[in-house]
Amino acid sequence: MPAFLAPHKSGVHRVTAIALYRALLNKCRAAPPPLEASTLQAAVRNTFAKNRHVTSRNALQIGFAGGYEALDYLDSAIAGDESSISHLKSLQARMPAALRTTTTTAPPKSTPTAEAKPAAQPGTALALRPRPAFSLPSRRRIPVLVSANKVPILRFTKPQPAALSHYLKSRIVDRQKRLDRKVALEAHLEIAKGEDEWDRILLAQGVQDEGGSEKGKNPLWSREVYGCYRYTLDAIDAEGLKNKDMAEKMVAIIDKEKELAEIERKERKRLKNEERRKRKAGSSFTDGERKALPSMLQLFL
Incomplete structure (x- = not known):
């Protein structure tokens, strides 16, 4: 990706980020019972929403590395690996409250209705x-x-x-x-x-x-x-x-x-x-x- 191009304007970056986001949500949905699927999904959504305007290459590299590492842990947990399940459970327990809550979209603002134009009269x-x-x-x-x-x-x-x-x-x-x-x-x-x-x-x-x-x-x-x-x-x-x-x-x-x-x-x-x-x-x-x-x-x- 060229240095002068912002990451969120790069097609490769957008495709990679969306693919990682969807993969994490799918794996969180299939997490085993000791883990709370809704909490994990909320953490993924909030983390991506928090970093959607980040343009630092180092910060993005660390974020992608953490995302792929979490994806590996989720795959292992779904396969039945006890160490991965315990690791994710400890992370879930130490997760901040801001990441646990599901972000609710604000209700749409009521747009003022346009005044009806008077009907055209013939002649x-x-x-x-x-x-x-x-x-x-x-x-x-x-x-x-x-x-x-x-x-x-x-x-x-x-x-x-x-x-x-x-x-x-x-x-x-x-x-x-x-x-x-x-x-x-x-x-x-x-x-x-x-x-x-x-x-x-x-x-x-x-x-x-x-x-x-x-x-x-x-x-x-x-x-x-x-x-x-x-x-x-x-x-x-x-x-x-x-x-x-x-x-x-x-x-x-x-x-x-x-x-x-x-x-x-x-x-x-x-x-x-x-x-x-x-x-x-x-x-x-x-x-x-x-x-x-x-x-x-x-x-x-």
Whole structure:
């Protein structure tokens, strides 16, 4: 391991330490009855937690040597070696109280819940248009009405905002799903009509359906399919009306923006003319000064 690299940032050191830690815990769990497995495991956990920020090479070398020595004693104790068991028992008796207790993790701090954002109301963005002149960063720019795959939008600047792109994508995907559902239901409706015709033929011949329905009271296959088909058509028509209403509102906004832009243009022109007149009045001569100007010039000739 390079000298400039901290031990806890070295992959080799981390793998070795974790392997030793797990091996010690497994051996402590399998310790023979004279030894307290929970106490030994607590000692291993506390020792590793205490030395997890140690960066001294000598201290780490001593710690690893002690860990491997303890692992050898545990292996011998599990195998039934009385000397290893007595040695570990004496160490357990002389173990400090800080190592005996199991460290309990502190309860997680309660994070303050974020305040719920108010739900977006439909039409709120359009209701804020047109904006007043004092809230604009520069001159008023008249928006352009754009049909993005039959979805009306007002384009103020380029490039297009990411939020608007996500909105258009979701609208287009939903509409395409409705159109695909409409095509599929049209095919299912033809099949259902064929099933109804077949049921009428069977009923005309006196054959009762499997459901045991009485004559003239059997449900139509096409009824449920047509209900779904009608619901899909209504959703498509509602979206078209929504787009039309939105486009009309946007056209009204563009008209207002044009009116305000013209008013602001005239106001800028008026202020510019006033400023020009003030500059001209400040630099112009009076009639007496104009008459005295030639005589004043003669003084310098």
